Amino acid sequence: MIGLVDANNFYVSCERVFNPALEGKPVGVMSNNDGCVIARSAEMKAMDIPMGAPSFQLEGLRRQGKIHLLSSNYELYGDMSARLAQLLRDACPDVAPYSIDEMFIYLDGFSDAQCQTLGEVVRRRIRRYLGLPVCVGLAPTHTLAKLANHVAKKQSHYQGVCLLTANSPTTAALLKQLPVSDVWGVGRRIAERLAVSGIRTAWQLRECDPKQLRKRFSVVLARTALELRGTSCLEMNALEQPRQRIMTSRSFGKATGVKAELHAALRRHAQRSAEKLRQQKSLTRAVLLFLTTNRHRKDQPQLAPSAMIPLASPSDDTRIILEAVREGLEQMYRPGFQFMKAGVMLLDLVDAQQYQLSLLRPSTKAHPHLMNTVDTINQRMGQDTIRFGMTEAEAPWQLRCAHRSNRYTTCWDELMEAGTHPGAIAAARVKREQQQLARAQRLAQPRA
Amino acid sequence: MPLTSQPLPFPPLYGRAGFSGFPSPAQDYEPRTLDLNERLIKNPAQTFYLTATGDSMEGWGIFEGDLLVVDRSIPPRLGHILVAMFEEEVLIKRYALYQGTPHLCSAHPHYPPLPLEETDCQLWGVVRAVVHEYLP
């Protein structure tokens, strides 16, 4: 069985852990600098505020106290994501992060009932230990696990955990209702071509002859059909969903603890990710890096560090992404560990063209000719023909973040406060403000 | 001379073996340094740091500005110091019986125990340790 653990409204949920007053209220998280909504609570979705809504249009609602808007706090989300992955590693034999809030768990040799129980345990633990709501989808293949997760989220009677076996009537009924475009890895264009052949539902795709699909469409689509039947044949990385996030990760041929080697691997992944980013004409807002040691080597110390680097403005420039990689490795590297796998994720992507149309929004779009030339040469002459050297200048990572919550888990000066009695925190705030005011007045007074 | 203006005398330093030319016995022995994390943090992924604000827990040794080491994976028991959410506020209180029912209690007569029954109080975590720093 394969499980997909996916947090509900992850960014908003992270904020609520440390600010319980946001519970039950419409909350949105904005992108840095450009000020559009990139994450919404269920309450905000119910108000029909769309993803990507510019925050200046919501300013009125915010002033009236009807909605809460926060700047994105990538340090907090990155840290909570690392904790989530760790809790899964404590419970499951094999864990692979797929995005900042989605992780696959691999449960070979467990019975269906055991998988169901494990899913429930994991969901309860993450809720209690981290305060985060998650849903768990369990199925024999990646494609079905994604579907199971979707069902767990949408249909409340599953209570957050949905297990789908390949040949159950429930699975068949679900696939018959599901439009083929909602199947993982089936893009809009392929869905249109499939519709021409009369294939509109996931069930119809499942019933297709894989050989025909392979001949007329692609190997991936043929495999997707097999996955819907319960035959696992797609790697996690084949399941890339464009336009949301891009990940490149790979295991090393031989484990290494050498910083320069790790850096080289992360740089390769970053360059590959940046290429994919430009291919689909997107910009990224943040870069997430991770390393993992070999969990099978019980004799060796285990570590799975990660680092989240938000970009000053959305970018597709390899040089800026590489600078984030350098900074991220600096943050997460610990000597004395043999790492087996490295990965680079590009998060919270925006459409480059749409973004460029708005003059108010700063972006660091790569020099188009330079990047195009590099990508073309690499495609023609093989990967890594042209690579980027170290950039010298420190990129400005400072972000505008007027409404950012505290970095509760990564900054000593920004910890969450606990009052010893009701009103204690408010009283302390008033006292601090009075002291500041008194100090300002003292300074402003002319010397007698 | 008052003690406060006078540094306390240190015991004299004796030369280390390395200085006088003798091989140090410590040379090929890497001492295992004590790690405070190891002592205070049993479950790193489940542990969060908070700061205490207010004076009503001083009776139990928790002062304004103290660092709270909160482990969210510990099941709460009577007598534990808890972080709890009570009417949209995050509070630190002692979980104890008061007149036979569970309450969140402070160590100050001004603040009556908060009854847990029939309130929307929710547990945030259990305080494993409090760090009080005497110097900045």
Ligand SMILES: [Mg+2]
């Ligand atoms: Mg999610």
